[in-house]
Amino acid sequence: MADAASRKRAQRLRQTRRERGDREMNVWVSHLVGSAIDEAVASGRYPSRQVAIAHALEATFVRKEPNTVT
Numbered sequence: 001m002a003d004a005a006s007r008k009r010a011q012r013l014r015q016t017r018r019e020r021g022d023r024e025m026n027v028w029v030s031h032l033v034g035s036a037i038d039e040a041v042a043s044g045r046y047p048s049r050q051v052a053i054a055h056a057l058e059a060t061f062v063r064k065e066p067n068t069v070t
Contacts, residue, residue: 014024037052046052
């Protein structure tokens with residue numbers, strides 16, 4: 001079980017993320033998706049599962065305007 005100091009650190013981290021506008025969301029993923037994420041992290045493509053998942057979500061749901069020069 002987590003000790004009091006680690007719980008405090010986790011609370012501060014969550015508060016900091018909330019203040020910058022981040023949202024915590026829990027989702028279930030299939031074994032296939034989980035394995036693919038773990039493989040991408042193990043190969044060094046991403047430093048963590050969190051970064052891999054955030055990148056995939058941003059690539060899918062955040063529309064970016066193309067940089068064009070006219």
